[in-house]
Amino acid sequence: MLQVKALTKTFGGFKAVKDVDLNVKKGEIVAVIGPNGAGKTTLFNLITGILKPDSGQVFFRDQDITGLPPYVICKKGMTRSFQIVNVFQRLSVFENVQISVMSREGKTWNLFTPSKKLLIEDTDRILDSVGLLGKRENISGALSHGDRKVLEIAMALGGNPEFLILDEPTAGMAPEETERCIELIKQLSDKMGLTILFCEHDMELVFSISERIMVMVRGSTIIQGSCEEVRCNEAVQDAYLGGSDVCLM
């Protein structure tokens, strides 16, 4: 479903992402892991159009989407959540997701119908599926960190995507929030059939839900393979554990 070919991005003289290849098939859950500064978020920014790559190509459902702006890529069925919480601070939880749903329905150019009558059921259904329905009237800027992270995912779901990119979905969450989030990601994959690409530092999470893993170090792909392959790969051990013989996890 997603094919990344030899993607490269340079900031000044620094190669943040170099020659990265990545394949994600429909229905898969794929994790990108790597030490801090490996270029994971930059890679996601390149795929989703927030940054333009210097070279390389991104194909989504066999269409070349390299360098398209984010709002076009979103309409093609790919959305994402952000590592640093990126919600509409002054608006309520409900409005946050509603804007996303309205955008999908192409209603954001409607100037005269009151918003509060529009797409309420769709929005509530999404809030319900992520467990935020009880907080629909809360101002999102005042939510707990964990709830805001979940709201991030809910906003991404508002676009009714087939392909979801999650940038460190559980970063900064309390243990029980993390568990809830893992459940949520599994549900998105099992029940809604979403294809998911995510990056994460929590190895327990990575190995428990992903089907394949791609490891990045200093901007390059070291390996992309099944959990087993990655777990005992030498280069991966080198990057993470400084060359000891112990397998990850």
Add this chain to the structure above:
Amino acid sequence: MVQSILGGKGRVWGYGGIIVLILLPLFLPRFYIYLTSLILLYGLFATSLNFALGYGGIYQFHHAVFYGVGAYGAALVITKTGLSPWLGFIVGPLASALLSFVMGLICIRLSKLYFGMLQISLGSLVWAVIYRWYGLTGGDDGIHGIPMPDIIATPNSAYYFTLIVTAASLFVIHRMIKSPFGSALQGVRDNAVRSEMIGVNVKRHQLAALVIAGFFAGVSGALFVVVDTTVFPDMLFWTFSMEVMIMCLLGGWFTFMGPMLGAALIVLLRTFISTFTVYWALFLGLILMFVIFFLPDGVLGFFQKKMKQKN
């Protein structure tokens, strides 16, 4: 609608306010009717700025240009062509909207402060043209004694005309803020990157917001022509843009009626203080500092917060 504009007890306040405004000419002397007309049209002007600034998060630093162009547009149609003055009131705002579109196209590629700086430069260019083009605009003298249609030629009828147009405009602006477009615009204000990622074309929405804001600034400019029957270059000098921005901040730029309240406070203070001293700008500066330190949400924002805490 009044309730949603003003919140909780808004309905009583809103209807009460409208009735008072309608009855005002019965007991207020002529000068105060003129002053109230000014408050209404400045309030509309500030509200139009707030549509871009408070709801769109766009740093519209030189909004007075669109106000001035609306006024000059109306004045020139009335004085230089034989066409109906009513046509002038339509041409003025449309000219503002068009200018807003053109300037927006140029400025929108920049963000935040850079947008504001470029806008001040381009706006000052428009000011300079109007200031120097004696043949057309009367230069620094402006145009005086612009003839009005009989039906709005007296202070009271001009006041009612201003009241009706302002109320109708506020209604439309409020409707837009509460529409899906308004929601998306507020999303863009809070987080542009996020908005792009849920499929909103940020620049295009911002440009549309600028055109709408410019149009209503033009409407308020045309209303000034009705009330004052003059136009002069100071109407689009950049210091006036700062003044209207202070109206928004003082009243509360995250509230709908805040700018109107701010306009009322500024007009009243200016009139009052000007009877004692010529250094009005000094007091304006003090007001601005007061707002920044003590009322970051503006007067109306402050009271809304108090009300919420009580409940």
